[in-house]
Amino acid sequence: MMGTLMVVPLLPFYATRLGANGFTYTMLVSAFSLATLLSAPLWGRFSDRYGRRPALLIALGASAVSYVIFAYANSLTMLFVSRIVQGAGGGTVGVVQAYVADSTEPKNRARALGWVSAATNLGVAIGPLLGSGALVLGLRHLWVNGHDLSLGHAAPGVLAAVICVANMFFAWRYLRESHVIARAARSRIEPRGRSRTVIWGVIRHSDAPASRLIWIYAVGIGAFMAAMSILALFLAKRFGVTAASIGWVFTYLGVMSMVTRAFILGPAIDKFGEPRLSRIGIVLLAAGLILIPLAPTLPILAAVVVLLPLGTAFTFPCVTAMLSRVISADERGLFMGTQQTFGGITRVIFPLGAGLLYDHLNPGAPFWAGAVLVAATLLLGTNLEAYMTPDTAGVATIPTPSGPIPATAEVASVTPAGTGARS
Numbered sequence: 001m002m003g004t005l006m007v008v009p010l011l012p013f014y015a016t017r018l019g020a021n022g023f024t025y026t027m028l029v030s031a032f033s034l035a036t037l038l039s040a041p042l043w044g045r046f047s048d049r050y051g052r053r054p055a056l057l058i059a060l061g062a063s064a065v066s067y068v069i070f071a072y073a074n075s076l077t078m079l080f081v082s083r084i085v086q087g088a089g090g091g092t093v094g095v096v097q098a099y100v101a102d103s104t105e106p107k108n109r110a111r112a113l114g115w116v117s118a119a120t121n122l123g124v125a126i127g128p129l130l131g132s133g134a135l136v137l138g139l140r141h142l143w144v145n146g147h148d149l150s151l152g153h154a155a156p157g158v159l160a161a162v163i164c165v166a167n168m169f170f171a172w173r174y175l176r177e178s179h180v181i182a183r184a185a186r187s188r189i190e191p192r193g194r195s196r197t198v199i200w201g202v203i204r205h206s207d208a209p210a211s212r213l214i215w216i217y218a219v220g221i222g223a224f225m226a227a228m229s230i231l232a233l234f235l236a237k238r239f240g241v242t243a244a245s246i247g248w249v250f251t252y253l254g255v256m257s258m259v260t261r262a263f264i265l266g267p268a269i270d271k272f273g274e275p276r277l278s279r280i281g282i283v284l285l286a287a288g289l290i291l292i293p294l295a296p297t298l299p300i301l302a303a304v305v306v307l308l309p310l311g312t313a314f315t316f317p318c319v320t321a322m323l324s325r326v327i328s329a330d331e332r333g334l335f336m337g338t339q340q341t342f343g344g345i346t347r348v349i350f351p352l353g354a355g356l357l358y359d360h361l362n363p364g365a366p367f368w369a370g371a372v373l374v375a376a377t378l379l380l381g382t383n384l385e386a387y388m389t390p391d392t393a394g395v396a397t398i399p400t401p402s403g404p405i406p407a408t409a410e411v412a413s414v415t416p417a418g419t420g421a422r423s
Contacts, residue, residue, distance in 0.1 A: 001120045003063065003160035004090070005127025007070050010135065010156055011079075017153075018076050028083050030348070035087025037344040041199065044094045044337020048330055052099040053177045055092060055333075057168060062089030064164040071157025094337035101324035101332050102178035110274050110321035114265035117317060121258040125251060131156040198338050209326040209387040212380040214339045216278070217319045219377050220285060222346025223370035224312055226354035227289055230366045237363055239298055252302070257309035265313055275385050278318035282378055285311025289371035293364025326387045 015028055047055040066086035073079045097113060104112045138155025151158055202211040235241035235249065268277055288307030295301035320336065327335045354366035 001123030002127040002130065003067060003164050004086070005124050006131035006134070006156050006160045006163075007067065009128045010131055011083075014070075014073070014153065015076065015079060018073070018079065020076055020079075024076065028079060031080055032083045032087035032090070033344060033348050035084045036090050037341055037348075039088045039090075040092075040094055040340040040344065041334065041337040043092045044098065044333035044335070044340075047092075047095045047098060047333035051177045052095055052102065052333065053171070053175055055095045056099070056171055056175070059089040059092040059095070060164055060168040060171060062086075064161045064168065067157045067161035067164060069157075071151075071154035071161065094335075094340040095333055097320050097336045097339075098324075098333040099178045101321070101336070102329070106321075106325055109324055110269050110277075110317045111266040113317035113320050114261040114313060117313065118258045118261035121254050121261070125254045125258070130159065134159045198334055199341065202338060202342065209384055210323060210335055212384065213319050213323045213326065214335075214342050216282070216377045216380050217316060217323075217339050218342035218346045219373050220282065220312070220315050220319075221343045222350035223289065223374045224285065224308065225347045226350035226370055227292070227308070227367055229351035230354045230358050230363075231292075233358060234293070234363050234367075235301075239301070249305075253305065253309055256306055257313060260309050260313040261317070264310075265317065268314065269318070274318040274322050275381065277314050278322065279378060279381050281311045281314025281316075281318065282374055282381065283311075285315060286371045286375040287311075289367045289374065293367050322384060326384075 011028060015024065020028070043055050043059065062085055066082045066089060069078055069082035069085065073082055096116060100112045100116060101109055134156040135153065138151040138153065141150050201208070202214050205211055206215060231249070232241070241249065268280075272280065284307045288304060288311055291304040291307070292301065295304050320339070323335060323339060324332055350370070353369070357365040357369055
């Protein structure tokens with residue numbers, strides 16, 4: 001995430017320098033999202049079959065290549081290639097979540113996923129500063145023996161690639177494989193079409209436990225991203241916030257999100273449990289979306305907007321942890337990749353809807369529409385406790401209207417490797 005945020009804020013300036021207009025730039029953004037959408041379930045299934053570690057190593061390598069292409073892109077076509085390659089490598093969020101699910105005991109999964117989210121938010125906060133700093137240093141001349149060795153506009157991409165390669169080395173050297181399945185179970189993983197089957201199963205059997213959790217995640221993340229996409233315009237119109245000061249708003253949100261996931265989420269899970277805490281998170285997220293347009297002053301807005309990082313921190317890690325407990329261990333990567341696919345679709349569609357509501361109705365409409373959708377997911381979260389098991393490592397599940405259907409699977413036990421998840 002740090003590498004991604006090093007290049008994303010610079011992308012519109014690089015694209016404009018190469019002759020892009022506004023529509024072409026949005027196509028660059030969409031190219032990344034589309035590549036991520038298409039690759040997420042494939043990465044999940046690959047990790048189920050061959051392991052989480054190989055999937056992460058290959059994806060990190062793809063990301064490093066994409067940053068180098070970005071650094072030396074001299075045409076819009078090369079920028080498109082870099083975004084597609086980066087998006088394909090970025091479809092491994094579900095693999096990371098599956099690794100955490102493999103490596104932690106069920107009772108600690110939501111807490112560990114919260115720490116992953118905290119690290120993600122830290123990368124989001126640091127990345128833009130590193131990217132801007134690298135660009136400033138890259139534009140300075142560095143003369144050695146009469147040769148100018150400055151990297152110029154390529155510096156941020158090169159630095160992002162170096163960081164990604166270092167991350168890849170760390171994963172190769174220290175990250176042990178978390179997903180171990182028996183050869184018999186491996187041979188029964190359907191070689192083709194399984195991702196499509198699961199995606200259509202979520203749509204056709206939306207009342208199955210796994211499907212309900214995926215829909216809760218997708219609607220929640222879509223509504224949150226829609227609010228974030230329109231927040232700057234709303235604050236500029238309502239409170240006169242400018243481009244020079246909007247950064248402080250997102251820094252404030254990022255810090256609050258990191259603190260919530262690192263220090264509040266764990267004790268809250270211990271007190272309420274994952275199902276109940278996820279419902280609390282849904283209520284907080286919906287309340288925040290309702291109250292933001294009603295805030296009369298910036299100090300009150302600062303107090304109200306905290307409900308968004310609280311709501312997302314309580315909802316998403318808990319929902320993902322619950323998903324890992326209603327599906328089989330040998331299909332965690334596949335289902336979590338599918339969850340990211342549905343979340344990616346809503347991250348594309350919901351902001352577009354928010355823009356239409358903002359332009360043609362009123363500035364508060366996108367927030368209120370999102371609140372209604374988020375609140376409706378409370379119905380999807382009822383009675384999920386009945387389908388959660390301490391460990392589903394020996395059961396393969398198929399989404400159906402009545403819930404998961406167990407099927408025989410010889411799955412080797414996975415030794416928990418995440419005892420230091422909170423450190």
